[in-house]
Amino acid sequence: MTKTIVNMDTFANGAVQERLNLELAKALENIADLNTDPKKARTVQLSIKITPAENRQTAAVDVTAKTTLAPAKAIPATIILDKDVNGKPTAKELKSSIPGQTYINENGQAATDTGEVIEEAEKKSKPSNVVGFK
Numbered sequence: 001m002t003k004t005i006v007n008m009d010t011f012a013n014g015a016v017q018e019r020l021n022l023e024l025a026k027a028l029e030n031i032a033d034l035n036t037d038p039k040k041a042r043t044v045q046l047s048i049k050i051t052p053a054e055n056r057q058t059a060a061v062d063v064t065a066k067t068t069l070a071p072a073k074a075i076p077a078t079i080i081l082d083k084d085v086n087g088k089p090t091a092k093e094l095k096s097s098i099p100g101q102t103y104i105n106e107n108g109q110a111a112t113d114t115g116e117v118i119e120e121a122e123k124k125s126k127p128s129n130v131v132g133f134k
Contacts, residue, residue, distance in 0.1 A: 016063045020046055023065040030069040040070035
C-alpha cells in the first residue's frame with residue numbers, strides 16, 4: 001500500500017478539494033446542457049506545480065484546476081444572397097424551404113420565403129389608387 005504524502009481533502013485548508021469540486025460541477029452542468037454534444041468528452045485537469053526553495057527544505061506549491069467543456073452545438077440557418085438597389089451585397093434569412101416558395105408562418109399567415117407576411121408585402125409594393133374624398 002502506498003503511503004499518503006498529502007491528503008488532498010485537507011491540503012491548503014481544503015481549497016484544492018473545493019476547486020476540484022467546482023470544476024467537476026462545471027463539467028456536469030455542461031453534460032446536462034441539451035445544446036452540447038453528449039458524445040464529446042469533458043476534461044477536468046488538476047495541475048500541481050512544485051517549486052523548491054534553494055535550500056531544498058521547503059517548496060512553493062501552486063495547484064490549478066482547469067475544465068475543458070464541450071462547445072454548444074452549431075445553430076443551422078440558410079440565407080438568401082442578393083444585392084440592394086445600390087448593388088451592394090445583402091442577405092436575408094430563408095424561412096421557407098426553397099427560395100421563392102411561400103409558406104404558412106407560425107401565426108397561420110401566408111408569408112414570403114424570408115418570413116414577410118404577404119398581405120403586408122403587397123401593401124408596401126403597390127401604390128394606392130385611392131383618391132382622397134371630402
